Structure formats: structure tokens, C-alpha cells
Amino acid sequence: MRGSAEGGQVGSPQLMRRLNTQRVLDHVWNGEPVTASELIRETGLTRATVLALCRELADQGWLGVLENSRRAGAYTKGRPALRYAFRRDACHVIGVDAGQHRISASVADLGGREIGQGERAFEPGRFDPDRQSGQERRKEVLTAIDAALDDAGLTSGDVGAVVLGVPAPVDAEGRSPVGLNRFWGQSNPDLVTLGAERGWECVVENDANLAALAELDNGAAEADSSFAALLSGERFGAGLVLRGELLRQPRGGAGELGMLELVDGVESPEALGHWARHHAREALASGGTGALAEYGQDEVQAEHVFGAARDGDPLALDIVDRLADRLARICVVLAGLLDLDRIVLSGAVAPALSGLVEAARAKFAEYLYAPWLDITVSELGADAVRTGAVRCAVEQVHARALQGDHVSSLLARGVLRA
Amino acid sequence: MRGSAEGGQVGSPQLMRRLNTQRVLDHVWNGEPVTASELIRETGLTRATVLALCRELADQGWLGVLENSRRAGAYTKGRPALRYAFRRDACHVIGVDAGQHRISASVADLGGREIGQGERAFEPGRFDPDRQSGQERRKEVLTAIDAALDDAGLTSGDVGAVVLGVPAPVDAEGRSPVGLNRFWGQSNPDLVTLGAERGWECVVENDANLAALAELDNGAAEADSSFAALLSGERFGAGLVLRGELLRQPRGGAGELGMLELVDGVESPEALGHWARHHAREALASGGTGALAEYGQDEVQAEHVFGAARDGDPLALDIVDRLADRLARICVVLAGLLDLDRIVLSGAVAPALSGLVEAARAKFAEYLYAPWLDITVSELGADAVRTGAVRCAVEQVHARALQGDHVSSLLARGVLRA
DNA sequence: GGGCCTAAATATAGACGTTGAATTAAGAGA
DNA sequence: TCTCTTAATTCAACGTCTATATTTAGGCCC
Incomplete structure (x- = not known):
């Protein structure tokens, strides 16, 4: 009955083995193929141990063994090393x-x-x-x-x-x-x-x-850094990453932005699309002219505003400026309270917003001294x-x-x- | 040279030993005296192992051995167990x-x-x-x-x-x-x-x-819960505990409340004392009467306001009400964004503020639906x-x-x- | 093609800490 | 004093890692 029952073994060498297995797996997970020598260097374990662990992981299907060692470029003397590659297709x-x-x-x-x-x-x-x-x-x-x-x-x-x-x-x-x-x-x-x-x-x-x-995976932020992904859909939502880790609360309310109702010059958690539309209609209703007037007060959409702004339409630019101020204020609240390194504006419309973000950066500096803060647009767009x-x-x-x-x-x- | 150099031993049984030592130390740290049997139950280790670990910790000075076993009350059959007690005076x-x-x-x-x-x-x-x-x-x-x-x-x-x-x-x-x-x-x-x-x-x-x-140590909050300690000194500052862990940012800016300048009805990170004084002087300057008038416009202090409010002075009560609104809004921002379980008002003046906090609770409910949130006054006062x-x-x-x-x-x- | 060189893989012995069972110890009650 | 109960101690077995020695695999040179 020794070494079999799964209740026991709490502090035994078997546990050490599992820990080391996990360590090696973490090292190779979704990384480039590695040789045992590299793992020895990185883990501090002995060659014999590392090889045993790799064999185990290969048996379990997580690692593939590439016999064609001696990677291109690396000069080569001595016996060629086995290379182990993470199997992305394991599942x-x-x-x-x-x-x-x-x-x-x-x-x-x-x-x-x-x-x-x-x-x-x-x-x-x-x-x-x-x-x-x-x-x-x-x-x-x-x-x-x-x-x-x-x-x-x-x-x-x-x-x-x-x-x-x-x-x-x-x-x-x-x-x-x-x-x-x-x-x-x-x-x-x-x-x-x-x-x-x-x-x-x-x-x-x-x-x-x-x-x-x-964004975390995209390498936009360094490991251990803190940022907010500000998702601009119908309403704003934020994903908060603090010291490299996503904040998840048991009730799920972390990053909810209902409290923006109390923020001066923001007034609601409605996102950029909503406000772009709102301001455009308001302006047209009170006799505004320019490119946006073509669409008609009831038809004008957020994309029209951003497009017209890119083309230099004064009314659209004015609206973008107001949105930038809103965005800047939101950034102040988030970055001020949490000492963030970065705020990434995300969502389907994000790719069209580089001008808006640039304006927001300038306004941000007026409200809060935090020159380290990076306000950027996500590269991921709608995806x-x-x-x-x-x-x-x-x-x-x-x-x-x-x-x-x-x-x-x-x-x-x-x-x-x- | 075996088992000596400190570079080696990365995955050896020795490491297992250290992990287990740490585990036992964590269990006894600042806790009640324990018997080996209790540790066996809690750690899952074997008696032989636990006793060896305890002996080791005792040798290092972290544990004392209480020979007087058979604690009061516990009915007793069999050989009395040794009890190990954390040595609070180790340093x-x-x-x-x-x-x-x-x-x-x-x-x-x-x-x-x-x-x-x-x-x-x-x-x-x-x-x-x-x-x-x-x-x-x-x-x-x-x-x-x-x-x-x-x-x-x-x-x-x-x-x-x-x-x-x-x-x-x-x-x-x-x-x-x-x-x-x-x-x-x-x-x-x-x-x-x-x-x-x-x-x-x-x-x-x-x-x-x-x-x-x-507050975390005081057991005010359950382990793994999230809260803010709102310290009301000259200016507000917040200590943010998320999922049982204090948020510390590399630049140290987590919980800084400069961004309150952008919050409607708060306008500045000045704390309660400042605003109590401010409102009182303003009221007296414009002809306010009541208990506070005794102190004179230039002499009236925050404590006077809180004292008068306890005695039912209308002007003071009005001021406290305004402070409560401010506090409630701050709580909305913090709790809304971070989904907190609790906000503890701390600082030297805190003990005098139970009425204010009660009012703030009511106002909070008007701004944000978060009935789980506990707004309380610290028991620790100035300490x-x-x-x-x-x-x-x-x-x-x-x-x-x-x-x-x-x-x-x-x-x-x-x-x-x- | 045979020796030489290098570096990787394998084999073997040694050390250590844990387990688990057997043994001994310490009290309480009959 | 004997028995009962629970703790502590002891010890062999086991598994893993380290460390060293040995074998293997491929270039390179003659």
C-alpha cells in the first residue's frame, strides 16, 4: 500500500517531482523548442532530472521530441542535443x-x-x-x-x-x-x-x-505592470490588471464603471459611440452645419463623426475634442487611484480613435501629473x-x-x- | 562536497524539508499552542515528520515546548501530548x-x-x-x-x-x-x-x-475580502486591500486620491477635518448662529463641529450632512470601481464620526446599488x-x-x- | 575510413527526507 | 498492579535528487 493512496504523500519526494514537472511545463509552455541544457540552466536542476521530467511530459503528450537537433546557426560541436517542443496541438x-x-x-x-x-x-x-x-x-x-x-x-x-x-x-x-x-x-x-x-x-x-x-498576452504591457483595458462598447467597461494579474472579484464587479455618473464632465458610463451620436444630433438640432449635416439629425452615427473628424470637419472635431475630455477624465480616475502604467482603449471602434486618444493624452496631463502613463489604442480592434x-x-x-x-x-x- | 554548496539542492528532498518547515511555521505563527496531532491533521504530514519539524523550529527559537500538556477542559486519555507554542518574544x-x-x-x-x-x-x-x-x-x-x-x-x-x-x-x-x-x-x-x-x-x-x-489584522474583514481603509488626516488617503492583499504599486501611488478633484460634490482630496472647518467658517461668516458661533469664525475647529452635532446643533448637523455626502461619494467611486466589501474610515478623528458614517451609508445607497458594502468606523482610532x-x-x-x-x-x- | 574532439545522454552510487508500521512511553482509571 | 489509550520514538523501505563516471553521437582532420 505504499506510495499509492492518493490521500497521502503530502510532503514526500513524489511531491517534489510534481513541482518540478510543473516547473518545466511552465518553462516550455507555448515557448520555442528547448534543449535539456537550456532547461538545466533555467531551472537549476540536474541533467538527469531534467531529462526524466521531459520524458514524462512527452509521455503525457505535452512535449514533442524533435530529433533534428543542432538548430540552425548555433555552432556545433559535440553530440547534438535533443530538442523538446511544446505541442500546441495537444488540445x-x-x-x-x-x-x-x-x-x-x-x-x-x-x-x-x-x-x-x-x-x-x-x-x-x-x-x-x-x-x-x-x-x-x-x-x-x-x-x-x-x-x-x-x-x-x-x-x-x-x-x-x-x-x-x-x-x-x-x-x-x-x-x-x-x-x-x-x-x-x-x-x-x-x-x-x-x-x-x-x-x-x-x-x-x-x-x-x-x-x-x-492585451496582457499581446505583450503590450510588461510583466508585473498595471493597466486598464477600457472597452468602449455600448457602455464603458474596464478590465483591471494590477501587477500583471487581472483583478477578479467574487461578485464580478471589478472594473464596473457605474460610478462614472459621479465624475465631473463624464456623467455616465455610456461609451464613446453613444456620446458621439448624442453630441452630433444635439449640434444638428441646434442648426449645426458641415459634413455631418448630410446624414440628417436622426441618421447620423458615431462612425460618421469619427470619419468627418479625420477629414477635418470643424463640428466633428469639436465633438471629438469633447469625447477626448471625457476619456481623459476617466483615465484620471482609473490611473490616479490605481497608479496605472497604461490605459488601452479597446473595442470595435478603437482603431478609428487614434486622434481622439492623442487629444485625450494632452487633456490628461492638465488634470493629473502622471507622465509615465501611456494611453494607447488597442491593436486588436474588434477581436x-x-x-x-x-x-x-x-x-x-x-x-x-x-x-x-x-x-x-x-x-x-x-x-x-x- | 555533497549537500553543502548553497547553489545546488534546487529540487532535492532538502527543499521539501524547507517547504514543510515553512508550512508548520505558518501554521503556528502567532497562534495558540498546538499539539503535534493538530499539526498532523492540518498539514497532512506524518507524526514523525511533524515532530522533527517542530524540534527544528524549537531549536531555531521560533517555538517553545510546553511540557504541561493536557490543556484544561480537553478530556484526557492516553499519553499527554507535547504542546508547542509560538514564541512571541523570539524578537x-x-x-x-x-x-x-x-x-x-x-x-x-x-x-x-x-x-x-x-x-x-x-x-x-x-x-x-x-x-x-x-x-x-x-x-x-x-x-x-x-x-x-x-x-x-x-x-x-x-x-x-x-x-x-x-x-x-x-x-x-x-x-x-x-x-x-x-x-x-x-x-x-x-x-x-x-x-x-x-x-x-x-x-x-x-x-x-x-x-x-x-484593519486586516484586526479581523474586521474576512480573509480574501476586499476593502479600503480611508484615512482621514489632513488629506484623504486610501489603503486598498484586494482579495485579502494590500495593493502596493512600484511608484507607491495606489490609493492616492488626487483624482477626487474630478468627482462631483467632492472636489478635492482634503479630508473631513478640513471641510468641517471650512463649512463652519463659511457659515459663521455669512451670519450662521448656534453652538459654533461661540468659538468665533477664526477659531472654530473640526472637533467643535462634531461635538456640536452630537449635541444636536442644527448648523453642525447640516455640516455633518454635507460631509456625509462627500464621504458617500468617495465610497461610491472606490467601491463601485473595485467591488469592495467594506470601507473603513480611519484616522484620529474617526471615533467621533459614527453619526457621520451612518448618514453616509444612507446617501451611498442613493448613488449606488451595493447593499453588501459595509461602511464602518475603525476601532483603532489614532493608533x-x-x-x-x-x-x-x-x-x-x-x-x-x-x-x-x-x-x-x-x-x-x-x-x-x- | 579511422582516430580525435566535444558535448549530450545514460548509468550508477550516495544522500536525504518522507512514509508507515512496530515499539516504547506516559498518564488515568479499575 | 494491570489495562487502556494516545503520544512519541525508532527503523526499514522507498522515491527523488545530486554527483560522478561512462557511453553515445556527430563533426573534423588526417
Whole structure:
């Protein structure tokens, strides 16, 4: 009965082994192929140990062994080293941006490379949450996922984890509050239970949080730095990354911006699109002229404003200036309180906003002394949330990689710390 | 040369041993005496192992062995168990609240029990930072510390760690920005270097952060919960505890409230005392009457306002109401953005503010739906910062307890994670 | 093609800490 | 004094890592 029962072994050499396995896995995870010598250098372990660990990970399917050693360029003397490569295709993940007007799903490998897409879009323009029941929405999400799987040529069984991003706060159990805001419950009709139907590990997460994860992965910010991903959809939402770690609160309310109602010159958590439209209509109603007048007071949209501003239309420029002030004030609140290094403006409209951000930077400096703060536009455009969902799903797989191993249960029991 | 060089041993059984030692130490740290059986239950280790670890910790001086086993009450059959008790007197720490008007130092044991005090106070009323040079201030701090040591009957050599709380942001190196705010540089004239003169481990920390640590230790909040300690001195400062951990940013700006200038109905980071005075003088200047009029427009102080409000004076009550609104708005910003469980109002005046907080609670509910939020007054009164400094110093000792051991260097090298 | 060189992989012995079971110890009650 | 119960101690077995010695794999040179 020695070394078998899974309750025991708390402090035994076996545990050491698992810790080292995890360490090596972490090192190679989604990295370039490595030789044992490199791992020896990085982990401080002995050659014999490292090789044993690599063999173990290879047996488990996480590592592939590349016999063709002696990488190009590296000068070569002595016996060529084996090279171990992380197997990005060990399993696949699904990331979904389940927005209000559009659900887009993608299948990706463990390196985050998309290999399949699926999409469901609803009528553009105004969205009436009451027109879509929870059941319908769940079906739409599944349809998008299935389309993505189909596109990738994979099946349910290849899926290691699913992450769904929704425009609502999400608590630790994956649920969103109902009743407070009719959009919230509608956005997340118990989507966590959706994975169970297919036997998937399923996580629901707030969209701004996922956008933040995407930026984190994108290397926009240095490790250990702090930033906010400000997602400008219908309403603003922020994903807060503090010291390299996404802040997730049990109730899911971190980064909610309802409090902007109390901020001078901001007045509401409505996002840039809303205000661009609002200011344009207001201006046209009171006799404003210029490029925007072409669209008519009731038809003018946010994109028209940003387009006209790029072309130098004075009215549009004035509106952009007012939006920049709003944005700057939001940045002051976030960066001032949390001492951020960076604020990334994200969302579908983001790519069109470089001028706005530039103006916001200047205004920010008037309100707060924080010359280190970088206000930038996300490079990810409309894909930010989905990209973040994929990254989050990969993390899920990573975290569970050695599950069934003993460490995991020890971590769960708090025997080991983090 | 086996098992000796300190570079090696990365993944060996020796490391396992150190991890387990740390685990047992964490369990007993500042807790009640325990028997080996209890540790066996809590750690999952074997009796033989636990006893070996306890013996080791006892040899190192962290644990004392209480032969008088068979604790009162516990019914007793069989051989009485040895009991091991954490030695709170293994060494002592110094916590200092280096405020603008008052420097108070205390010597405490590792249980946080104060056993010596020292204090330096400057003229009450207006404080002119230019009147005190950095050198003078350093001397004052040392004087307070020496007085506390003297009071405790201890000497320099008994000191395991020193923590100094200052009313200024403090960066990772213990320094405060100079130039931006004349009070900041003045409050922290390179106090980190002060420990070196006496051979002490010395840490400088922001006062609100220390107040937050004090609340954390005080058990006011459950482990893993999130709260802000709102320190109301000359200006507001907040210590942010997120998921049970104090947020410390490299530049030290977390919890700085300069951004309150942009919050509607708050307008500045000046704290309650300032505004109480301000409103009272304003009211008296425009002919206000009542209890406050006795003091005269130029003499009336914040305490007068709070006192009069307790006695039901209408003018004072009106002022308190306005302060409560301000406080409520600040709470909305903090709790709304970070999804806090609790906000603790701290500082010397806090004990007098229970009425104000009650009013603030009601107003808060008008601004934000967050019925779970607890707005309370600290029980620690004027001692919060010093208490937090002591706690922080104890943590320093705890973190370094097994230093010289191999784990520490491994943690430093990133071989182990947190 | 055979020797030489280098660096990687493998094999083997040694050390250490943990487990788990057997043994001894310390009190309380009959 | 004997028995009962629970703790502490002892010891062999085991697993993992380290450290050293040995083998292997490929260039390079003659």
C-alpha cells in the first residue's frame, strides 16, 4: 500500500517531482523548442532530472521530441542535443465574444492561433433585449461554436476549454446579476451550464476582463505592470490588471464603471459611440452645419463623426475634442487611484480613435501629473474580447494540465501556496 | 562536497524539508499552542515528520515546548501530548507613525502586543513643513524610537524589523516623490536609510496602507475580502486591500486620491477635518448662529463641529450632512470601481464620526446599488497607522524567519512561486 | 575510413527526507 | 498492579535528487 493512496504523500519526494514537472511545463509552455541544457540552466536542476521530467511530459503528450537537433546557426560541436517542443496541438480551445449584436467564436490551438471561426450577427442598429429569449441566445452561442469547430475540422472531443465573454459583470460562479439591468441577465442566460451539455470545461467572463487578458498576452504591457483595458462598447467597461494579474472579484464587479455618473464632465458610463451620436444630433438640432449635416439629425452615427473628424470637419472635431475630455477624465480616475502604467482603449471602434486618444493624452496631463502613463489604442480592434477569451481558455488548460496529478489536489487543499 | 554548496539542492528532498518547515511555521505563527496531532491533521504530514519539524523550529527559537500538556477542559486519555507554542518574544519589532504633527513609536512583540512607547509631538494647529529640515525630522523619529525601546527595556539588538509610516506615497525603494508636493518630501526625508545606521531592517510605507494592514489584522474583514481603509488626516488617503492583499504599486501611488478633484460634490482630496472647518467658517461668516458661533469664525475647529452635532446643533448637523455626502461619494467611486466589501474610515478623528458614517451609508445607497458594502468606523482610532506599522514589521520578520535557509534564496530566484 | 574532439545522454552510487508500521512511553482509571 | 489509550520514538523501505563516471553521437582532420 505504499506510495499509492492518493490521500497521502503530502510532503514526500513524489511531491517534489510534481513541482518540478510543473516547473518545466511552465518553462516550455507555448515557448520555442528547448534543449535539456537550456532547461538545466533555467531551472537549476540536474541533467538527469531534467531529462526524466521531459520524458514524462512527452509521455503525457505535452512535449514533442524533435530529433533534428543542432538548430540552425548555433555552432556545433559535440553530440547534438535533443530538442523538446511544446505541442500546441495537444488540445484545442474555444473563445467566444458573445456581444449584444454579434456572437463570434473561434477555435484555437494552445498557442492561441485561430484555426476556425464561426459567427452570428443580429440586426445592426438598435438592439432589443426582450426580443431574444435566454434559450434562443444559448442556441445562437452554440451555433457559432459549432460553426467554428466545423471550420476547424474538429469535434467536441478535441475541446480542452471554452471561455465565453459577455457584456455584463460575471461572478465567481459564472453568473450575472439579474434585475439590476435588463441587459445583464439577457447577455448571460446561465451560459456556464452550456458547457456541461457537451462535456466542456466552460468559463464565463466579463468582456472587458477578457480584453485586458488579450492585451496582457499581446505583450503590450510588461510583466508585473498595471493597466486598464477600457472597452468602449455600448457602455464603458474596464478590465483591471494590477501587477500583471487581472483583478477578479467574487461578485464580478471589478472594473464596473457605474460610478462614472459621479465624475465631473463624464456623467455616465455610456461609451464613446453613444456620446458621439448624442453630441452630433444635439449640434444638428441646434442648426449645426458641415459634413455631418448630410446624414440628417436622426441618421447620423458615431462612425460618421469619427470619419468627418479625420477629414477635418470643424463640428466633428469639436465633438471629438469633447469625447477626448471625457476619456481623459476617466483615465484620471482609473490611473490616479490605481497608479496605472497604461490605459488601452479597446473595442470595435478603437482603431478609428487614434486622434481622439492623442487629444485625450494632452487633456490628461492638465488634470493629473502622471507622465509615465501611456494611453494607447488597442491593436486588436474588434477581436480583443474573442482573443482574450482564447487566451483565458488556454490558461484554463494550462492550469489543469497536470490535473490528476497530486499537486493539483494539494493546491486545492491549500497545502501548497499558489 | 555533497549537500553543502548553497547553489545546488534546487529540487532535492532538502527543499521539501524547507517547504514543510515553512508550512508548520505558518501554521503556528502567532497562534495558540498546538499539539503535534493538530499539526498532523492540518498539514497532512506524518507524526514523525511533524515532530522533527517542530524540534527544528524549537531549536531555531521560533517555538517553545510546553511540557504541561493536557490543556484544561480537553478530556484526557492516553499519553499527554507535547504542546508547542509560538514564541512571541523570539524578537521584537518597532512600528512608527511618523505623522506631520506627531511621531509615535512603539515596540511590540511578534504577537503585536505593545510593550513600549515613545512619542514626539509638534506644536498643534498649523504645521509649517519648512520649519523642520529633513535632518531634524530624522532625529525626531530616532528619538521617539529610542524612547520606546527604553520604555520597553530593550536595546537595538533586540529589534527584528522597523516600519515607518509616513503621510506620503512611498515607492518600492521606500522613497517619496519630491517636488510635486512639499509635504511629501518633508514627510519622508529618506527615512529608509535610517535603519542602516543602527543595523535594522527598515521599511517605509504609506500611512493609509498601514492603516489598511491594521484593519486586516484586526479581523474586521474576512480573509480574501476586499476593502479600503480611508484615512482621514489632513488629506484623504486610501489603503486598498484586494482579495485579502494590500495593493502596493512600484511608484507607491495606489490609493492616492488626487483624482477626487474630478468627482462631483467632492472636489478635492482634503479630508473631513478640513471641510468641517471650512463649512463652519463659511457659515459663521455669512451670519450662521448656534453652538459654533461661540468659538468665533477664526477659531472654530473640526472637533467643535462634531461635538456640536452630537449635541444636536442644527448648523453642525447640516455640516455633518454635507460631509456625509462627500464621504458617500468617495465610497461610491472606490467601491463601485473595485467591488469592495467594506470601507473603513480611519484616522484620529474617526471615533467621533459614527453619526457621520451612518448618514453616509444612507446617501451611498442613493448613488449606488451595493447593499453588501459595509461602511464602518475603525476601532483603532489614532493608533491605526502605528498598529499597522507593527503588523507590517511582524510580517517582515515572518517573511525572513527562515532566511539563511535555502528556500528563501530559491524564492528569490523564482524557483518557487510565492 | 579511422582516430580525435566535444558535448549530450545514460548509468550508477550516495544522500536525504518522507512514509508507515512496530515499539516504547506516559498518564488515568479499575 | 494491570489495562487502556494516545503520544512519541525508532527503523526499514522507498522515491527523488545530486554527483560522478561512462557511453553515445556527430563533426573534423588526417
